[in-house]
Amino acid sequence: MSKKTLIVVxxxxxxxxxxxxxxxxxxxxDFEIIVFGEEKQLAYDRVHLSEYFGGSSHADLAMGTLEWxxxxxxxxxxxxxxxxxxxxxxxxxTPRGGYRYDELVLATGSYPFVPPIKGNxxxxxxxxxxxxxxxxxxxxxxxxxxxxxxxxxxLGLEAANALKSLGLEAHVVEFAPRLMPVQLDADxxxxxxxxxxxxxxxxxxxxxxxxxxxGEDARLRMNFSDESFLETDLIVFSAGIRPQDAxxxxxxxxxxxxxxxxxxxxxxxxxxxxxxxxECALWExxxxxxxxxxxxxARTLSSALNGDRDTAFTGADMxxxxxxxxxxxxxxxxxxxxTPGARNIRFNDEQAGHYRRMVISEDGKTLLGAILVGDNxxxxxxxxxxxxxxxxxxxxxxxxxxxxxxxxxxxxPDALPETASICSCHNVTKGxxxxxxxxxxxxxxxxxxxxxxxxxxxxxxALLKNVVDSELEKRGVEVSKDLCEHFPYSRQELFHLVKVxxxxxxxxxxxxxxxxxxxxxCKPAVASILAICWNEHILATDHVPLQDTNDTFMAxxxxxxxxxxxxxxxxxxxxxxxxxxxxxxxxxxxxxTKITGGQRVDLFGATLSQLPEIWEKLIAAGFETGHAYxxxxxxxxxxxGNTWCRYGVQDSVDMAIRLEDRYKGLxxxxxxxxxxxxxxxxxxxxQSKDFGVIATENGWNLYVCGNGGMRPRHADLFATDxxxxxxxxxxxxxxxxxxxxxxxxxxTSVWMxxxxxxxxxxxxxxxxxxxxIGAELEEHxxxxxxxxxxxxxxxxxxxxxxxxxxxxxxxxSQADPVQEWTVERGQRRPVxxxx
Amino acid sequence: xxPRTRWExxxxxxxxxxxxxxxxxxxxxxxxxxxxxxxxPALFAISHSDPFSGANVLARGITGDLKGEPVVxxxxxxxxxxxxxxxxxxxxxxxxxxxxxxxxxxxxxxEVRANQRESIAA
Numbered sequence: 001m002s003k004k005t006l007i008v009v010x011x012x013x014x015x016x017x018x019x020x021x022x023x024x025x026x027x028x029x030d031f032e033i034i035v036f037g038e039e040k041q042l043a044y045d046r047v048h049l050s051e052y053f054g055g056s057s058h059a060d061l062a063m064g065t066l067e068w069x070x071x072x073x074x075x076x077x078x079x080x081x082x083x084x085x086x087x088x089x090x091x092x093x094t095p096r097g098g099y100r101y102d103e104l105v106l107a108t109g110s111y112p113f114v115p116p117i118k119g120n121x122x123x124x125x126x127x128x129x130x131x132x133x134x135x136x137x138x139x140x141x142x143x144x145x146x147x148x149x150x151x152x153x154x155l156g157l158e159a160a161n162a163l164k165s166l167g168l169e170a171h172v173v174e175f176a177p178r179l180m181p182v183q184l185d186a187d188x189x190x191x192x193x194x195x196x197x198x199x200x201x202x203x204x205x206x207x208x209x210x211x212x213x214x215g216e217d218a219r220l221r222m223n224f225s226d227e228s229f230l231e232t233d234l235i236v237f238s239a240g241i242r243p244q245d246a247x248x249x250x251x252x253x254x255x256x257x258x259x260x261x262x263x264x265x266x267x268x269x270x271x272x273x274x275x276x277x278x279e280c281a282l283w284e285x286x287x288x289x290x291x292x293x294x295x296x297x298a299r300t301l302s303s304a305l306n307g308d309r310d311t312a313f314t315g316a317d318m319x320x321x322x323x324x325x326x327x328x329x330x331x332x333x334x335x336x337x338x339t340p341g342a343r344n345i346r347f348n349d350e351q352a353g354h355y356r357r358m359v360i361s362e363d364g365k366t367l368l369g370a371i372l373v374g375d376n377x378x379x380x381x382x383x384x385x386x387x388x389x390x391x392x393x394x395x396x397x398x399x400x401x402x403x404x405x406x407x408x409x410x411x412x413p414d415a416l417p418e419t420a421s422i423c424s425c426h427n428v429t430k431g432x433x434x435x436x437x438x439x440x441x442x443x444x445x446x447x448x449x450x451x452x453x454x455x456x457x458x459x460x461x462a463l464l465k466n467v468v469d470s471e472l473e474k475r476g477v478e479v480s481k482d483l484c485e486h487f488p489y490s491r492q493e494l495f496h497l498v499k500v501x502x503x504x505x506x507x508x509x510x511x512x513x514x515x516x517x518x519x520x521x522c523k524p525a526v527a528s529i530l531a532i533c534w535n536e537h538i539l540a541t542d543h544v545p546l547q548d549t550n551d552t553f554m555a556x557x558x559x560x561x562x563x564x565x566x567x568x569x570x571x572x573x574x575x576x577x578x579x580x581x582x583x584x585x586x587x588x589x590x591x592x593t594k595i596t597g598g599q600r601v602d603l604f605g606a607t608l609s610q611l612p613e614i615w616e617k618l619i620a621a622g623f624e625t626g627h628a629y630x631x632x633x634x635x636x637x638x639x640x641g642n643t644w645c646r647y648g649v650q651d652s653v654d655m656a657i658r659l660e661d662r663y664k665g666l667x668x669x670x671x672x673x674x675x676x677x678x679x680x681x682x683x684x685x686x687q688s689k690d691f692g693v694i695a696t697e698n699g700w701n702l703y704v705c706g707n708g709g710m711r712p713r714h715a716d717l718f719a720t721d722x723x724x725x726x727x728x729x730x731x732x733x734x735x736x737x738x739x740x741x742x743x744x745x746x747x748t749s750v751w752m753x754x755x756x757x758x759x760x761x762x763x764x765x766x767x768x769x770x771x772x773i774g775a776e777l778e779e780h781x782x783x784x785x786x787x788x789x790x791x792x793x794x795x796x797x798x799x800x801x802x803x804x805x806x807x808x809x810x811x812x813s814q815a816d817p818v819q820e821w822t823v824e825r826g827q828r829r830p831v832x833x834x835x
Numbered sequence: 836x837x838p839r840t841r842w843e844x845x846x847x848x849x850x851x852x853x854x855x856x857x858x859x860x861x862x863x864x865x866x867x868x869x870x871x872x873x874x875x876p877a878l879f880a881i882s883h884s885d886p887f888s889g890a891n892v893l894a895r896g897i898t899g900d901l902k903g904e905p906v907v908x909x910x911x912x913x914x915x916x917x918x919x920x921x922x923x924x925x926x927x928x929x930x931x932x933x934x935x936x937x938x939x940x941x942x943x944x945x946e947v948r949a950n951q952r953e954s955i956a957a
Contacts, residue, residue: 485901509872517873519899520908520915545854549895549910552855557910561890807849811860816891818884 003032004102006305007092009082009148009247011037013046014278014294015107016063021302023072028147034099035069037078037482041132047291051714052163054669055682067213085251085482087271098192103273103305106248106261107298110241110279110289115150119212123299124219124234129241137236141166144233146224148172148219150164150209151239152179159238164325167680167697171202171230173222175239178205182198183320183331187348188373191355195327195374199720204230241289243280252420256282262835265312267301275301287317299427301714309763317424321372321379326717329378330372333386334359339368347400354402358382365391368398380463388420413467422467423460428453430467437471442467461753481585483744486519487514491525491669491744498529505542506530515771524548525744528631531667532739535787539793550629553805554791555611560819560830563611564604565591566628567618571638571656572599581621585614592827598635598673600626605828607816608807625792627665633672635659637685641678641695650695652678655724659693662728664736665788666781669742669751672735673708676700689730690748696720700727704734704762705752712809713749716759733766734779842937842944851943856894856907858883863947867894867933869918874905878954879918880934880945883910886923893931 006022008015019035022028031803037043044061049384052061069076077094079191084093091100098117114120124140128149141147147163149156152174163170178189179196192205208225215221218231243260254262254270260282261269268275278294279287288294293316303311307354319332337344341362348355356378359369368383372378378400378462385392385399393399418431428451436450448454448467454464482488487510489497494509503509506526518526527546531538536546538551550556555563567582582601586593592604606614615625628634638656642648656676663672675686676693685708686692692703698721719730742751755761764770793799808814820831845859851870856920859866865883865956881890888911898918915924916931923929935946 486899516903517871517898517900517905519901519906520897520913523897523899541853544852545898548897549892552895557892557895558889559888560913561888561892561911795879803850804852807858808860808865809857814860816865818889818891 004030005100006031006033006103006105007101008033008035008105008107009277010090010107010109010244011035011039011043011044011076011078012107012109012111012278013063013103013291014298016043016082017107017295018107018277018298018302019072019074020064021299022305022590023074024304025306027306028072031103032075033073034075034101035077036074036080038081039132040079041131042069042076043214044131046129049128049131049134050162050165052131053138053162053680054714055685055687058713079128082247082486085247087251087253087274090273101273104275105301106269106274106276106280107278108244108247108276108280110287111244112237113240113242114237114431115209115239117209117212118294120237122212122220125212127234128155128162128236128238134162135170137167137234140234141168141447144168144219146171146232147234147236147240148222148230148232149236151237152176152203152205153182153238153240154180154320154322154324155241156238157196159236161197161325163236164199164201165680166235169202170200171204172196173207173209173230175208176205179203180329180331183329183335184371184373185336185357187346188329188355188357190369191348191350191353191373192324192327192329199325199327201325207303236284241279241287243287245280245604248274248276248280252679256285260287260421263297263313265314266304267297267298268304275304279439283313285313288314288318290316290318290320292316293318295425296427317421319383319386321376321383323376327370328374330370330376330382332370332379332383332699333367333371335371337369342368345397345400347397349402349494352526358396358397358400360392366386366395367392367396370396375760377760380460380617384416384420388417390415390417411472413463416467418567422464423451423453426452433464433467434471437468438679442472442477449666461651482518486516486518486522488512489513489728491529492741495529495532495740498526498533504530504534504536506546507527507542518546520548521744524551525669527551528667528669534785535784537789538791539795539804544804548629553608553611554625554629554795555606556629558604558830561816562605562819562830564602564606564628565606565611565614565618566596566600566602566626567623568626568660570633570660570664570813571653572638572704573638573653578621578623581618581623585617589614590828592829596628596635599637600628600635602628605821605830606635607819608805612796612802612805616796619790619793621795624664624790630665630667632665632667633660633663633674635673636663636696637673637675637689639676639678639683641676645678647681648695649697650678650700652676652684654697655693655695655700655727656684658724658728659691659731662785663731665791666735666739668735668739670747671744671750688712691715691734699723702727702730705748705759707749716752718759718763728798730766732781733774733777734762736781737762737765740777790821839900841947842939843947844939844942844944846943847941848938848943851939854898856896856898858891858894859945861945861947863932863934865891865946866947868936868945869894869898869907869942871898871918877938878938878943879905880922881907881918882932884931885911885914886929886931887914914929916932 024434043063047534080090080094091098092223094426098712112129147168148171149159150173152172153555160170160172179192208220210225213221215231219233222230245261248261249255261276263281267277276295300313313549337359342359345358348741354374357371366389370382416430420430432451436447441447441450454461584604594602596602636656636659641652673689674691675684675689678695686708687703688708692715694701700722701720702718703715704718707713821828822831853872855870856867867883869879871877883893885892892910896910898907906915908915921931921933
């Protein structure tokens with residue numbers, strides 16, 4: 001039997017999710033699949049669109065890869081708009097030809113609504129929906145000073161954030177009396193407005209635009225019905241979305257009165273061979289403008305095409321939790337108390353800027369809805385109460401009161417029923433997670449890859465971790481915090497023992513607080529703690545045997561037992577003379593030479609006994625050790641900054657060198673990377689670093705706890721427009737707090753996620769000094785900075801330390817016989833095959 | 836007939852590093868000598884060659900004990916080898932060669948089998 005043809009029109013988030021679901025189902029074998037996308041790019045994450053201006057590229061936002069489409073045998077037609085459907089013949093047309101289908105899926109999404117205002121078609125009147133739109137906005141922002149967003153809803157505020165990150169003075173114009181009128185009430189809207197205005201975005205409510213005309217001081221003028229006006233260089237319309245139903249309409253499918261392709265509970269339209277999912281679909285007179293309901297429709301349709309008529313789309317929870325311009329906003333269920341008899345409990349702390357409202361049923365037993373502004377930490381608990389109809393406690397107000405005022409702790413994972421939805425993007429319940437654990441998943445990572453939970457919007461990360469930890473513990477999987485069999489303490493606890501008791505050697509620590517002789521886990525960890533507390537040379541006699549080989553020999557061991565050498569090149573700035581020295585040394589010792597990702601030069605293939613000689617030459621030329629071998633600061637990457645770049649607004653190289661010189665040599669639980677970008681274009685990729693600094697007109701924005709590598713994470717904006725001194729003081733505090741409290745081998749990203757209260761807590765500790773340790777952290781850092789020594793300089797000058805660098809202590813001229821070499825692309829490399 | 840052996844002087848006490856290893860060259864190739872002053876016996880000698888990588892690096896590993904067994908961790912891929920038996924704790928089908936070692940005055944001596952270079956991995 002020849003295969004049938006399934007055509008999907010639209011390659012957005014929902015269209016892509018449908019393909020993922022369908023391709024993994026049995027029916028996929030019966031179909032040839034053809035996909036049409038109007039945009040040039042593969043499906044990408046529109047929810048995080050504003051990150052495009054924060055440095056994300058299409059690749060960062062992409063949902064899938066071309067390889068995946070190829071593997072699945074999908075014919076992908078991007079940049080090809082479908083122009084007509086002939087339902088009678090089951091064909092559709094594009095400018096490039098005609099195609100026949102057996103089943104047709106419309107996932108055409110929505111388009112931005114542009115209010116019918118005179119002049120809305122002028123140049124620099126734009127919309128915010130696609131990557132192309134963003135490129136247009138970026139182009140329009142060249143030479144612009146101010147930008148206005150029309151629409152104060154969720155998307156409008158996202159768009160305002162985008163304008164702000166382009167360096168524009170941003171305004172929001174809203175027709176309603178408050179921001180986010182759908183999700184928030186008057187008090188919540190007022191607080192959000194206050195917070196957003198504090199961040200420099202000007203908000204104008206109750207403004208109806210009557211016409212857009214040419215401006216006098218700016219490109220455009222917006223005239224309002226109350227006779228006032230606002231001048232701006234560009235306008236972004238973000239006043240809601242409309243379903244993209246033109247194609248369906250022209251082909252005679254049933255369309256709702258106010259638009260939308262009418263679908264049934266199985267996402268099928270008025271034609272049994274045509275289906276619609278996502279924002280273009282109208283179910284029971286409702287359009288769902290969020291991604292999670294679209295995903296639910298995609299799954300429902302995939303089941304239906306597999307002959308499953310039991311799975312039905314029955315509506316969706318429209319609760320939302322977001323961070324708009326850095327402000328937490330949450331809205332759950334019946335937020336406006338429209339259920340008859342509903343009652344309200346409100347908590348409003350204007351001092352702290354927290355607003356919380358619970359809407360509860362007449363009998364006080366169930367939570368119908370909620371509004372949160374300023375702090376979303378109660379969101380997960382409240383959502384679980386609302387979604388699962390869990391009976392409220394006797395005093396429901398405790399759920400939103402601060403703990404100091406008798407507030408109840410968050411709903412523990414044990415209290416959730418099996419059916420509780422943990423991840424709404426991928427529809428993963430607590431029961432699914434339990435089954436994954438029973439099937440052998442033994443940590444968070446494997447549960448995530450098995451169930452896909454928390455791989456959508458990521459909003460459920462903390463909740464998922466709680467559920468997984470609690471379920472693992474219940475099954476007797478010990479989640480032990482002990483460092484190893486020798487110490488019944490966590491790294492943080494050991495740090496305190498060392499600090500408080502003034503312990504200076506491993507032997508003292510293990511004899512007083514541990515047992516046995518130590519191992520390769522606890523020895524380097526304790527060495528790092530001792531280095532932070534007392535900052536003695538890592539090759540002091542007592543410390544030598546504690547170090548990993550890389551620390552012992554202050555170089556990076558490679559697979560054949562030779563080492564690589566990375567001299568420090570602060571900020572990536574190097575004189576021609578020093579560059580020549582690197583070349584000469586590399587040539588003399590026949591070292592393989594490679595430029596690193598951190599703007600340095602790595603010299604490979606030095607034998608143990610060559611290391612001190614090579615370093616003598618490098619030190620004579622003014623080089624210092626680069627600590628590429630240590631769990632310590634690696635490099636501070638920088639772009640060239642305003643000394644050369646026509647876009648730069650600060651001297652990023654100078655700041656990078658200052659930071660690198662300050663923190664070099666500091667021992668940390670894991671390696672630490674930093675970067676400084678001279679403008680918002682972010683050429684130094686600072687947001688992928690543990691500490692990222694991005695220049696602004698007024699100073700520096702600090703991002704913290706980012707990560708590249710295996711588990712990439714965008715850094716979080718921590719503080720804005722800092723002066724040089726404020727920047728350094730803030731980094732001092734965060735670094736030192738990390739060094740003191742993180743677990744062994746825990747990067748800053750994981751550390752921050754593991755802190756109870758996360759980013760907000762870290763801000764309180766560092767920016768508001770809530771623990772009263774700010775001065776102590778700074779003092780500790782000053783002490784370490786003051787006692788810095790180049791470890792290599794100290795080592796080459798000390799004959800005792802140099803003795804360690806003998807390959808064979810009894811045969812100085814004996815070469816290591818397994819180190820054999822071949823030449824490739826003009827350089828030497830090992831031939832040793834590893835087993 | 837027992838193979839001929841002899842006690843080869845490889846280095847002096849001053850060459851040793853407490854709680855750590857050094858490498859020496861012997862008739863039998865590279866050997867790692869460890870000095871753990873807080874144990875009895877305090878001296879151990881095993882092959883310097885890491886069977887998992889083929890590289891001569893074991894003397895540069897971190898020493899310690901796991902459940903009481905004196906071990907060194909390979910600095911490359913972190914497997915642990917018993918300093919007493921040479922057996923790999925993660926994979927007991929792999930073992931490195933061990934050598935009797937003794938302190939003779941100021942000299943460290945290894946018992947090396949002459950003319951019998953055997954492979955190090957099991």
